[in-house]
Amino acid sequence: MLHEQVVSVDDLKVRFLGREGSVAAVNGVSFSVGAGKVLAILGESGSGKTVTLRALLRLLPARTEVEGRIRVAGHDMTTLDEARLRQVRGSKVAMIFQEPMIALDPVFSIGVQIAETIVRHEGVSYQVANRRALELLEMVQIPSAARRLKSYPHELSGGMRQRAMIALALSCRPTLLLADEPTTALDVTVQIQIILLLRQLQRELEMAVIFVTHDVGVAVEVADEIAVMYAGRFVELGPTDAVIGSPAHPYTAALLTSTVLGSAFGKRLETIPGMPPDLRALPAGCSFEPRCRFAEERCRAAIPPLFAQAPAHMTRCLRVAAREISLPGPNLGERNELTSSQVSGGGQR
Amino acid sequence: MNEGGPGGVEARDAVSAPILAVENLTKHFPVKGGLFRRSNAVVQAVDDVSFLVRKGETLGIVGESGCGKSTTARLLMHLIASDRGHIRFAGRLVGAAHGLSRRNLHRQMQMVFQDSYASLNPRLPVAMSIAFGPFVHGLAKSQAQQRAMQLLQAVGLDPLLFANRYPHELSGGQRQRINIARALALEPRIVILDEAVSALDKSVEAQVLNLLADLKAEFDLTYIFISHDLNVVRYISDRVMVMYLGKVVEIGPVNQIYRNPQHPYTQALLTAMPSMDPRRRTLRAPLSGDPPNPISPPSGCRFRTRCPFAEKVCEAVPPQLLAGAQAAAVACHMRFPGSGHSRAANTVSH
Numbered sequence: 001m002l003h004e005q006v007v008s009v010d011d012l013k014v015r016f017l018g019r020e021g022s023v024a025a026v027n028g029v030s031f032s033v034g035a036g037k038v039l040a041i042l043g044e045s046g047s048g049k050t051v052t053l054r055a056l057l058r059l060l061p062a063r064t065e066v067e068g069r070i071r072v073a074g075h076d077m078t079t080l081d082e083a084r085l086r087q088v089r090g091s092k093v094a095m096i097f098q099e100p101m102i103a104l105d106p107v108f109s110i111g112v113q114i115a116e117t118i119v120r121h122e123g124v125s126y127q128v129a130n131r132r133a134l135e136l137l138e139m140v141q142i143p144s145a146a147r148r149l150k151s152y153p154h155e156l157s158g159g160m161r162q163r164a165m166i167a168l169a170l171s172c173r174p175t176l177l178l179a180d181e182p183t184t185a186l187d188v189t190v191q192i193q194i195i196l197l198l199r200q201l202q203r204e205l206e207m208a209v210i211f212v213t214h215d216v217g218v219a220v221e222v223a224d225e226i227a228v229m230y231a232g233r234f235v236e237l238g239p240t241d242a243v244i245g246s247p248a249h250p251y252t253a254a255l256l257t258s259t260v261l262g263s264a265f266g267k268r269l270e271t272i273p274g275m276p277p278d279l280r281a282l283p284a285g286c287s288f289e290p291r292c293r294f295a296e297e298r299c300r301a302a303i304p305p306l307f308a309q310a311p312a313h314m315t316r317c318l319r320v321a322a323r324e325i326s327l328p329g330p331n332l333g334e335r336n337e338l339t340s341s342q343v344s345g346g347g348q349r
Numbered sequence: 350m351n352e353g354g355p356g357g358v359e360a361r362d363a364v365s366a367p368i369l370a371v372e373n374l375t376k377h378f379p380v381k382g383g384l385f386r387r388s389n390a391v392v393q394a395v396d397d398v399s400f401l402v403r404k405g406e407t408l409g410i411v412g413e414s415g416c417g418k419s420t421t422a423r424l425l426m427h428l429i430a431s432d433r434g435h436i437r438f439a440g441r442l443v444g445a446a447h448g449l450s451r452r453n454l455h456r457q458m459q460m461v462f463q464d465s466y467a468s469l470n471p472r473l474p475v476a477m478s479i480a481f482g483p484f485v486h487g488l489a490k491s492q493a494q495q496r497a498m499q500l501l502q503a504v505g506l507d508p509l510l511f512a513n514r515y516p517h518e519l520s521g522g523q524r525q526r527i528n529i530a531r532a533l534a535l536e537p538r539i540v541i542l543d544e545a546v547s548a549l550d551k552s553v554e555a556q557v558l559n560l561l562a563d564l565k566a567e568f569d570l571t572y573i574f575i576s577h578d579l580n581v582v583r584y585i586s587d588r589v590m591v592m593y594l595g596k597v598v599e600i601g602p603v604n605q606i607y608r609n610p611q612h613p614y615t616q617a618l619l620t621a622m623p624s625m626d627p628r629r630r631t632l633r634a635p636l637s638g639d640p641p642n643p644i645s646p647p648s649g650c651r652f653r654t655r656c657p658f659a660e661k662v663c664e665a666v667p668p669q670l671l672a673g674a675q676a677a678a679v680a681c682h683m684r685f686p687g688s689g690h691s692r693a694a695n696t697v698s699h
Contacts, residue, residue, distance in 0.1 A: 143638075187639070189621040214550065217625050220624060244626075258555035
């Protein structure tokens with residue numbers, strides 16, 4: 001089945017202009033996501049993952065230079081005027097955030113906020129919109145949904161608030177959902193509920209999802225494809241099992257070994273020396289080169305392009321592409337020893 | 350597995366003496382509200398918590414938000430006063446007339462917080478921040494400064510480069526190293542790390558965890574490591590204490606807790622961790638809903654409202670933290686023979 005790409009981004013560059021020089025936050029990012037697919041952008045703070053996401057909706061501050069082509073649901077986002085942009089935001093493309101308490105309006109009830117969005121975008125009556133709001137709360141599995149429609153954000157627990165925000169985001173049946181660390185602020189037992197809910201809704205509604213996270217485990221749980229971002233560039237892009245099972249960039253490999261996984265107990269952690277580069281003065285070559293233990297002279301010469309390491313598995317590492325080095329995959333650990341059967345059968349011994 | 354008699358935990362495991370003994374620690378916060386700001390409810394943040402910390406070990410404390418892990422840390426440091434309960438440091442009662450004074454406790458026990466920026470004075474060069482404690486506690490200024498330089502070196506920051514910098518000139522990882530150096534400045538025996546690596550990026554977190562391991566060996570430290578990150582707690586801890594709504598639900602050696610958890614909450618917590626293996630994704634959430642509000646916790650067992658095995662006895666009787674086999678203790682009626690729970694053994698074994 002041929003899916004049309006819901007979003008395609010070509011050579012996106014974002015630069016913040018400031019008094020002390022300009023910050024190159026995103027430096028040439030290209031990707032596309034088809035309907036029903038989930039792309040996770042994995043990166044540490046300052047890697048440009050959130051800026052990339054916000055650029056898709058043109059949600060960036062005024063003194064910002066954006067270059068490149070962004071097509072979302074058939075619209076050229078770079079040339080859209082404000083009125084059309086408002087139409088696209090919220091109806092075709094929706095976004096969920098890390099902190100629902102900030103994203104939701106504290107002075108309106110959940111039901112009013114959802115209904116208002118539906119009326120605004122679809123021009124239906126409030127009666128119809130209210131009915132839809134109730135269906136949406138049921139869809140995101142909020143218990144006693146009818147009562148919760150009248151609740152204000154502060155009356156809900158963290159997990160419920162996040163569900164309400166998902167309901168709001170899905171209110172106009174978007175074709176693309178942008179998720180910016182939506183589970184990061186949640187407790188682990190609630191986080192997994194939200195992950196499973198998003199996964200289920202994404203499948204049912206055939207949405208394309210771009211999921212930004214710093215957590216390898218969360219990316220593995222949600223993504224079909226993972227893009228690893230470093231200093232404003234994708235350094236690796238590929239199917240989830242390929243990226244995690246056989247990383248093709250030294251940064252990905254180092255990130256996986258320095259993440260505390262099942263294998264590491266009692267051993268010394270392998271770390272990445274140094275710090276990410278200053279985005280005001282990026283190195284001329286590979287931006288990971290100063291921290292890379294495989295670096296060579298030619299890594300410093302120019303920014304490596306994305307090479308196809310395998311079909312659909314791209315790397316921005318010269319030496320991996322030339323098959324000069326092989327990177328260790330992670331030992332996925334023993335976490336899976338503990339299966340859910342142990343929980344349900346845990347009583348009798 | 351129910352054979353470990355009462356007191357089995359401490360008797361069996363008393364290899365090294367406890368450096369810290371916590372008995373029945375309790376802290377309830379009144380919630381003020383309504384007309385005249387009367388206090389109309391209490392948050393039972395920490396309720397009747399007892400545990401031992403042995404010299405030289407790392408005790409991990411895990412639990413979700415509102416479980417009381419940070420309040421426990423603040424109570425241990427006497428940053429807030431407890432309502433009830435005792436803390437003994439190396440056998441001496443803290444805060445009592447003939448016991449250890451608060452000031453002396455702070456020389457023995459120091460704390461590192463999550464927010465590396467908020468916990469440093471923005472107007473002091475970092476070396477001054479480190480030297481401040483020893484200076485206040487009676488060390489000559491030059492000696493205090495010298496110690497600050499040594500500690501900068503010990504935490505992997507070149508004193509010549511970093512001593513005169515201000516907190517805003519450092520990265521999060523470097524600032525947390527400064528906080529660790531400052532905590533060590535009084536040569537404490539226990540360091541409480543309250544989410545000390547949680548705000549750091551993974552690659553930086555690994556560096557700081559390695560540093561903590563080195564410092565522990567070098568300065569002969571005991572750690573109390575509080576975190577919501579179960580992988581990190583597993584990595585660093587010798588023993589783990591699991592808390593839920595102000596209560597200890599399970600405590601024991603790290604491998605035993607992670608490989609064979611006894612409390613349904615511990616089991617759920619571990620199952621809820623995201624899978625790192627794309628071929629084995631999580632298919633079902635172990636628990637539904639959020640942790641209940643600590644203002645009015647459920648009667649009996651506080652976990653019973655989310656527990657798949659809850660029965661009548663769980664509602665009526667709060668389970669005691671009981672020692673099972675192999676040095677772990679668990680607070681669950683299912684693990685207590687004769688408790689009346691259908692999954693518990695019917696007779697009490699001796």
